[in-house]
Amino acid sequence: MKTKIATIFVIMLASTTMMLAAGKTVKIKVYGNCGMCETRIEKAANSINGVTSAEWDKSTQMLAVTLGEKTDEMAVHKAVAKVGHDTDKVKADKAVYNDLPGCCKYDRPAHKAKGDCKDKKTRCCDKK
C-alpha cells in the first residue's frame, strides 16, 4: 500500500515537472491583416499538438506560440501557411492565399497583386 502511494506521488511529481519544463514561447512572423486573420492564424497554431497558447498581434504581425517540449516549431509554420498566411519560414500556397477574403489579402513581398483590396466594399482590415 505504501509503495503504491509513493508511486503515485512520484508520478504526480514527475508530471508536474514535465508540465513546468514544457512550454517555451517562440515568436514567429506571420503576415496578415485583420481580426479575421487573427482568428484564422491562432486557430491553425492551436490545432498543433502540444501548442498551449497562440497569440497573434495584428500590429507587429508576430505570433507568440507556447510549444510543448517535443513540439516542432516548423509544424506551426506549416499549419499557418496551410490556411493562407505566410510566415518567415513557410510560404502559403498561392491558391489558398487567393481564397482568402479580400480584406485578408495581406501584402506578400514576393507576389504582390495590385489593387487586391481596393474593390472590396466590406473591408475588415485596417489601412496601414
Ligand SMILES: [Cu+2]
Ligand atoms: Cu483578415
